[in-house]
Amino acid sequence: MNSISANLNVMIKACEKASKILIRDFGEIEKLQVSKKGPSDFVTNSDIKTEKIIIEELKKAKPHYSIISEENGIEVNKDKKNTWIIDPIDGTVNFLHGIPHFAISIALKSNEEIISGIVFDPIKNEMFYAEKNNGAYFNNQRVRVSKKNDINNCLFATGGRIEKELDLPYRKSGCAALDMAYVASGRYDGYFQNDLNIWDIAAGIVLVKEAGGNINDINLSTYKNIKIIASSTNINVKLIEKLSNF
Numbered sequence: 001m002n003s004i005s006a007n008l009n010v011m012i013k014a015c016e017k018a019s020k021i022l023i024r025d026f027g028e029i030e031k032l033q034v035s036k037k038g039p040s041d042f043v044t045n046s047d048i049k050t051e052k053i054i055i056e057e058l059k060k061a062k063p064h065y066s067i068i069s070e071e072n073g074i075e076v077n078k079d080k081k082n083t084w085i086i087d088p089i090d091g092t093v094n095f096l097h098g099i100p101h102f103a104i105s106i107a108l109k110s111n112e113e114i115i116s117g118i119v120f121d122p123i124k125n126e127m128f129y130a131e132k133n134n135g136a137y138f139n140n141q142r143v144r145v146s147k148k149n150d151i152n153n154c155l156f157a158t159g160g161r162i163e164k165e166l167d168l169p170y171r172k173s174g175c176a177a178l179d180m181a182y183v184a185s186g187r188y189d190g191y192f193q194n195d196l197n198i199w200d201i202a203a204g205i206v207l208v209k210e211a212g213g214n215i216n217d218i219n220l221s222t223y224k225n226i227k228i229i230a231s232s233t234n235i236n237v238k239l240i241e242k243l244s245n246f
Contacts, residue, residue, distance in 0.1 A: 007062070008131055011106045011118045014057035018050045018104055019122035022089065025049075026123065029098045043089070043096045047071055050088035054106065058084050065108075068223065070199050083109045087199035090119075091175030100124065105177040107202035112220050117203030119181040128181035128203075130210035138185045145213040145232035146186040151242070154189035154235055157182065160196075168242055180204020183230050184211035190231030190239050198223045204230070 004012075025046040051071045058065070064078040069086040084106065089095055091102030100123035107117040118129040128143075130136035136143050148154050156170040157179040171188075173179055176196060182188040184207035191204075198220065208215050214236040216229045231239045 004129075004134075005116065005131060007108055008116045008118070008129060010058060010061040011108070011116065012127070012129065014054045015104050015106065015118055015120040015127070017057055018053040018088065019120060021049055021053065022046060022095075022102075022104070022122050026095060026098075026100070029095070040096060043092055046095070047088050047092065050104065051086060054086055054088060054104070055084075058086075058106075068198065070197070074223075081111055085109055085114075085199050085202040087177060087197075090177040090200055091173075094174045099174070101173060101175050101178065103175055103177045103181070105199065105203045107206065109202065109220060114202055114206040114220070117206040119177045119203050119207065121178060121181075128184060128207055130184070130203075130207045132206060132210070134210065136184045136207050136211035138181075143185040143211050145183060145208070145211045146189045147232065147234060148189055149234050151235055151238045156231075156239070157188045157191045159193045161194075166242065168239075176200040177204055180228075180230060181207055183213060183232070184208050186211075186232075189235050190229070192229045192239070192243055194225075194227045196226040196228055198226060201226065201228055 048071050051069055066077045066080055066083040067075040068083055087105040089102050090105050095102045103119050103121045105119050107114050116131040120127045128138050156168055157173055158170050159172055159176055179191040180201055183191050208230045214231055214233050
């Protein structure tokens with residue numbers, strides 16, 4: 001394993017602890033599909049429980065860091081320069097339907113820059129993480145973005161609403177955090193989406209950059225309505241051309 005910072009180590013531990021609950025809850029989902037109450041309250045509850053564990057773990061290590069999280073919103077603490085950005089379950093609709101494609105996402109923003117990020121898929125036991133100037137990793141193996149040059153041989157990911165048909169091979173997976181992680185590890189060649197929240201993509205930003213990919217400029221002080229185009233360097237210009245009116 002490469003040498004990682006104390007902060008990233010804490011992020012990994014928080015993911016591993018929280019994932020135990022997610023795995024257990026996901027196992028319950030199928031039973032709930034047939035119950036009267038329905039699974040949506042249950043998923044909200046999973047979200048809240050997972051987030052609580054993550055925040056507790058991070059606070060033990062860094063009690064003064066600020067926090068932005070999906071369920072809790074913004075918590076400004078003594079240290080305003082360092083902020084944890086947390087999405088306890090990215091891909092809740094998949095989770096709700098018993099589809100094993102969702103992830104925990106945690107990032108650390110320091111002085112308006114994402115300096116470390118982790119995306120953990122608990123069901124597939126796949127962990128993607130990166131730190132500024134230290135590379136991107138998938139289950140402890142160094143990863144890079146894809147090297148393809150021909151856009152027609154590529155596969156892209158998106159989400160949200162697409163107003164008009166795009167002349168691109170693309171998928172909608174329902175999990176922005178994993179889409180970004182898959183770009184970083186070369187599974188997807190690029191990812192584009194409008195109207196994202198910061199916690200969906202914060203960890204993905206440092207993953208893609210550290211894997212040698214390209215990403216549009218993102219204002220990290222806005223938390224909503226973020227547009228993202230991330231891809232391998234080789235394909236970036238061609239992708240942006242195809243998305244000219246996206």
